[in-house]
Amino acid sequence: MEAVNEEDFQLRHVEKDVLIPKLMREKAKERCAERVEAFNHCCKESGFFMVFKCREQNSALKECLTQHYKDPDFFEQCKQEYIQEKLEFLKTGIPAKNRKQKLPTSM
Template sequence: MEAAHAEEIHLRHVEKDVLIPKMMREKAKERCAEKVEAFNLCCKESGFLMPFKCREENAVLKECLTLHYRDPAFFEECKQEYIKEKLEFERTGIRSNHRTQKLPTSM
């Protein structure tokens, strides 16, 4: 029943074109974590030569991310998760754990 309700919810332009794609980028980075790490390591080791030395790692990372960005099933998965979080926030007034702002560790 909840899934049917989630399908009926109206999403604003900013949600479809900004917020859900932002979620997709975050999740794609998680799914491509190994490639992100390889690129970061290369950058760290290469210093100012990074644009020349890390081309291959950058290409592999871009390919992985683009694969996810262009996947309609992945968009739908992120959209449904966004809707679920939105409905939960509307019901409780509490944002989902991974979307909340981090509080300073010392007060």
């Protein structure tokens, strides 16, 4: 199998328009964790009335997430991370989720 360089890597439509944005959403939620937690807490406390009572928290969360979604540098960072993960998979044949699992210590 020949080596694939990052410069030669061509992304498919589904990777650019679906998979990388999915990674961006996951990372944006991590970066906006405080606002995610505030919104979740408000929803749990408000029950049925959360639509009315949690508008402020929802707006703050949306603003934080949208800021990341529209950031071209953030897209590029996520794209590079996606490419690195894909290149690693092509080299090893092991999916990222399996590589990140901890090995048992009692072997």
